[in-house]
Amino acid sequence: xxxxxxxxxTQPGADSxxxxxxxxxxxxxxxxxxxxxxDLLRYVARRIAIGLVLVVGTTLIAFxxxxxxxxDPAAANLGQQAINDPAxxxxxxxxxxxxxxxxxxxxxxxxxxLQGDLGISQQSHRxxxxxxxxxxPATAELAFFAIVVSLLLGVTFGVxxxxxxxxxxxxxxxxxxxxxxxxPTFWVALIAFYVFFFKLGWSPGGGRLDPGQAAPQHxxxxxxxxxxxxxxxxLFRSALGHIVLPGLVLAIYTVGMLLRFTRASVLEVVGSDxxxxxxxxxxxxxxxxxxxxxxxxxxxxxxxxxxxxxxLLSGTVLVENIFGWPGIGQYAFRSATNLDLPSIMGVSLxxxxxYIAINIVVDVSYGVIDPRLRLS
Amino acid sequence: MTxxxxxxxxxxxxxxxxxxxxxxxxxxxxxxxVGVGVVVVWTLVALLAPVIAPADPIAQTxxxxxxxxxxxxFGTDELGRDVFSRVVFGTRITLPLAALLVAASMAIGSVxxxxxGLLGGAVDTVIMRIADLVFAFPGIILAMAVTxxxxxxxxxxxxxxxxxxxxxxxxLVRGLVLSARTSQYVLSSRLLGASSWRAxxxxxxxxxxxxxxxxxxxxxxxxxxxxxxxxFLGLGAQPPAAEWGSMVAAGSINFDKWWISxxxxxxxxxxxxxxxxxxxxxxxxxxxxxxxxxxx
Numbered sequence: 001x002x003x004x005x006x007x008x009x010t011q012p013g014a015d016s017x018x019x020x021x022x023x024x025x026x027x028x029x030x031x032x033x034x035x036x037x038x039d040l041l042r043y044v045a046r047r048i049a050i051g052l053v054l055v056v057g058t059t060l061i062a063f064x065x066x067x068x069x070x071x072d073p074a075a076a077n078l079g080q081q082a083i084n085d086p087a088x089x090x091x092x093x094x095x096x097x098x099x100x101x102x103x104x105x106x107x108x109x110x111x112x113x114l115q116g117d118l119g120i121s122q123q124s125h126r127x128x129x130x131x132x133x134x135x136x137p138a139t140a141e142l143a144f145f146a147i148v149v150s151l152l153l154g155v156t157f158g159v160x161x162x163x164x165x166x167x168x169x170x171x172x173x174x175x176x177x178x179x180x181x182x183x184p185t186f187w188v189a190l191i192a193f194y195v196f197f198f199k200l201g202w203s204p205g206g207g208r209l210d211p212g213q214a215a216p217q218h219x220x221x222x223x224x225x226x227x228x229x230x231x232x233x234x235l236f237r238s239a240l241g242h243i244v245l246p247g248l249v250l251a252i253y254t255v256g257m258l259l260r261f262t263r264a265s266v267l268e269v270v271g272s273d274x275x276x277x278x279x280x281x282x283x284x285x286x287x288x289x290x291x292x293x294x295x296x297x298x299x300x301x302x303x304x305x306x307x308x309x310x311x312l313l314s315g316t317v318l319v320e321n322i323f324g325w326p327g328i329g330q331y332a333f334r335s336a337t338n339l340d341l342p343s344i345m346g347v348s349l350x351x352x353x354x355y356i357a358i359n360i361v362v363d364v365s366y367g368v369i370d371p372r373l374r375l376s
Numbered sequence: 377m378t379x380x381x382x383x384x385x386x387x388x389x390x391x392x393x394x395x396x397x398x399x400x401x402x403x404x405x406x407x408x409x410v411g412v413g414v415v416v417v418w419t420l421v422a423l424l425a426p427v428i429a430p431a432d433p434i435a436q437t438x439x440x441x442x443x444x445x446x447x448x449x450f451g452t453d454e455l456g457r458d459v460f461s462r463v464v465f466g467t468r469i470t471l472p473l474a475a476l477l478v479a480a481s482m483a484i485g486s487v488x489x490x491x492x493g494l495l496g497g498a499v500d501t502v503i504m505r506i507a508d509l510v511f512a513f514p515g516i517i518l519a520m521a522v523t524x525x526x527x528x529x530x531x532x533x534x535x536x537x538x539x540x541x542x543x544x545x546x547x548l549v550r551g552l553v554l555s556a557r558t559s560q561y562v563l564s565s566r567l568l569g570a571s572s573w574r575a576x577x578x579x580x581x582x583x584x585x586x587x588x589x590x591x592x593x594x595x596x597x598x599x600x601x602x603x604x605x606x607x608f609l610g611l612g613a614q615p616p617a618a619e620w621g622s623m624v625a626a627g628s629i630n631f632d633k634w635w636i637s638x639x640x641x642x643x644x645x646x647x648x649x650x651x652x653x654x655x656x657x658x659x660x661x662x663x664x665x666x667x668x669x670x671x672x
Contacts, residue, residue, distance in 0.1 A: 055512075057505070057508075057509040058512050066525065068526060070526075070527065174407075174656075175407070178649060178652050179645075182597055182601075182649035183645050184601055184608075184641060184648075186605060186624060186625075186628075187624050187641030187644065188641075190627065190637050191637075191638065193631075194631065194632075198631070313514045314514040314517060317516060317520065317609070318516070318605055318609075332517070332520065336524060336611055337609065341524060344520060344521050348513065352512050352514075352518075355512065355514055
């Protein structure tokens with residue numbers, strides 16, 4: 001029996017695992033907190049180190065893939081026009097050390113990457129890094145909108161499905177979520193654009209703003225945020241209006257994914273003794289759901305949210321082009337259709353780095369939520 | 377809780393348990409039946425494609441952009457080809473390739489995962505770190521990079537999807553082998569002089585096969601989505617092949633001619649949904665965590 005139970009045996013709301021009140025008193029609790037903080041820091045450092053190793057690994061994959069290209073790498077990287085210019089070819093060979101051994105070439109490649117050199121895009125004839133810097137904020141805004149919508153809808157519907165298990169809302173949501181993860185995103189985007197813009201006129205159409213509107217003053221590059229910060233309401237409404245349809249289309253897959261997972265996680269705990277105990281002691285249903293059911297399910301939900309973010313980034317490649325959304329997805333689409341290898345590799349590296357960073361954040365956040373995981 | 381209340385609660389749980397026992401037999405689940413039915417229909421369409429399709433899928437013999445009607449049920453496309461015939465013949469690309477993709481990823485992933493789990497040490501580290509690296513990329517991004525590097529062809533898109541898909545099987549099999557390796561029956565077999573290969577193939581394999589097959593059923597839909605996505609990007613099937621992803625892409629150029637992309641997209645949706653219905657039911661029935669939750 002814990003201190004809390006002996007001290008207040010008749011108090012119905014007393015949690016047996018109340019923090020900091022264990023047998024040793026406040027001194028020991030402080031030591032335990034310090035120990036916990038040290039564990040957390042070590043855990044965070046380890047996750048970041050693993051993430052950095054993975055980032056280096058992704059550069060190795062990108063490098064090896066460029067080696068796979070049949071024919072002359074200078075031709076593949078510079079395009080047919082530039083290959084007729086011997087000076088450009090010579091400069092490329094020199095810069096990438098093409099006459100040296102493969103490991104040496106990789107070191108040179110890494111050195112170039114560290115200086116932000118991802119090569120020259122064959123479509124825009126600009127540095128890939130310059131292109132990416134221009135397009136990343138648009139995709140970030142879209143992906144952020146989609147992940148927030150996915151979490152809100154996915155978790156809410158997942159809880160509803162689990163609590164109405166085997167009844168009609170559950171069956172309906174199950175079919176809907178399976179349809180969500182089964183629909184090809186590029187096709188849903190096309191149909192949604194056709195119906196809501198072309199036929200019904202509900203959506204303002206492609207792009208990030210109405211035609212003729214100037215972008216808000218650059219702060220974050222996210223138009224909704226920048227417009228809000230500068231108090232430009234009409235611009236904010238326009239930016240939000242443009243993001244809704246592509247954002248919802250992107251979210252269809254991830255809502256399905258999060259819904260299915262939340263349902264399974266909630267089902268795992270909903271029949272457990274402590275949930276029945278919480279109900280038996282008369283806690284309101286809202287408290288039981290929020291504190292006793294959702295909290296233990298949260299670790300899993302956060303993990304899946306990390307994976308969902310990866311799906312969103314994949315989805316942008318297939319969705320942005322249809323909505324004329326000027327992000328890295330559209331850039332990747334154009335690069336793929338034009339076989340612009342430096343741009344494709346640039347997008348892959350940047351997206352993989354983002355994805356790894358998101359996964360580090362996910363790992364760290366469940367280290368915070370569940371202290372047991374810090375030790376594993 | 378009072379005694380009668382406990383009794384009522386127990387009775388209700390017992391009743392619910394009785395209700396949910398149907399989960400133990402996946403074929404009694406309506407979703408699984410619908411899923412299997414749709415897969416069977418599409419398989420028949422693939423087998424009988426020349427009989428069902430009214431026209432040659434690549435013959436440019438009709439007027440361009442005809443809307444769906446009595447002669448052309450799904451209309452005609454930008455080159456005057458019959459969309460219905462192209463959707464029907466599309467099954468002959470998508471279905472066999474989906475099976476091939478999953479079988480190949482499953483075989484490669486299972487062998488590598490089995491080796492990693494059984495041998496441990498450096499082999500385990502190398503294989504699993506490569507798997508981690510593949511996981512570091514969102515699926516279609518890596519597949520896109522691989523296909524772009526190898527050259528835009530359906531064969532290369534298939535290779536790319538296999539490269540992206542094997543690690544999930546490797547992780548699953550490694551975990552299963554690790555837990556089976558220390559079990560009494562494997563230890564007994566090893567003590568009797570069985571080699572590690574014999575232990576893997578004779579003693580461990582039967583226990584790994586079930587979960588791997590369920591994963592495969594769930595993965596069929598993903599493989600189709602990934603492959604059609606690559607074709608949509610122009611990196612997979614090349615013209616004039618009647619492949620569903622590239623047909624949707626053709627429709628996206630002629631935006632107001634909705635029928636060109638609607639029907640191939642619906643074909644992808646129904647096949648993937650059917651595979652997911654079957655896979656999801658199998659997983660619910662066989663995954664001890666969900667099954668336990670359903671029995672609770």
